[in-house]
Amino acid sequence: xxxxxxxxxxxxxxxxxxxxxxxxxxxxxxxxxxxxxSTAVIGSFAGILLxxxxxxxxxxxxxxxxxxxAFQFDLAFxxxxxxxxxxxxxxxxxxxxxxxxxxxxxxxxDGLMKLQTAHDAHRFGIGKWWAILAAAILxxxxxxxxxxxxGASTALIMRLFGCVVLAEGILNLLTVLMxxxxxxxxxxxxxxxxxxxGNEP
Numbered sequence: 001x002x003x004x005x006x007x008x009x010x011x012x013x014x015x016x017x018x019x020x021x022x023x024x025x026x027x028x029x030x031x032x033x034x035x036x037x038s039t040a041v042i043g044s045f046a047g048i049l050l051x052x053x054x055x056x057x058x059x060x061x062x063x064x065x066x067x068x069x070a071f072q073f074d075l076a077f078x079x080x081x082x083x084x085x086x087x088x089x090x091x092x093x094x095x096x097x098x099x100x101x102x103x104x105x106x107x108x109x110d111g112l113m114k115l116q117t118a119h120d121a122h123r124f125g126i127g128k129w130w131a132i133l134a135a136a137i138l139x140x141x142x143x144x145x146x147x148x149x150x151g152a153s154t155a156l157i158m159r160l161f162g163c164v165v166l167a168e169g170i171l172n173l174l175t176v177l178m179x180x181x182x183x184x185x186x187x188x189x190x191x192x193x194x195x196x197x198g199n200e201p
Contacts, residue, residue, distance in 0.1 A: 013060035021173035028166025035158030050085030108143030
């Protein structure tokens with residue numbers, strides 16, 4: 001069929017998002033339960049995870065799924081995650097402090113972007129858009145809390161870091177499951193031709 005878009009990039013991005021979101025959730029739970037884990041181990045794992053997630057974000061952005069909601073901000077975020085992952089792997093000095101600042105800023109920004117995604121999902125008629133909204137608000141709050149780091153004990157910071165990672169994993173999982181719609185034999189021009197906000201004669 002002429003001009004049919006391959007769904008392989010979308011399927012790859014969606015599957016990668018789901019798997020990595022589960023990994024984030026498990027990593028967050030692990031940090032909450034084991035706040036005494038070595039910061040070097042956390043840094044290595046976090047750096048690798050950021051690089052892999054960044055790659056899938058870029059794949060998602062260029063796949064142009066039907067709704068174009070989950071991946072709409074992922075060009076910048078994908079590049080940012082790649083850069084941060086490389087920096088974390090190559091610059092282990094003061095790792096915990098650096099991780100808290102970087103993760104807090106990233107998660108807060110991502111939560112704010114997902115507020116826009118929830119709003120757009122509501123306009124598209126996606127029934128459970130409010131779940132994305134609630135998860136985005138919670139993620140923003142935890143991201144700011146990680147930046148402020150109330151109580152200076154390492155154990156508390158680690159548990160808070162774990163909560164932030166868990167919340168980010170849940171937010172990404174909800175977003176990709178609810179807003180990424182893969183349609184077989186989708187034509188590249190289908191969205192632009194059929195939906196333009198405020199399209200009036």
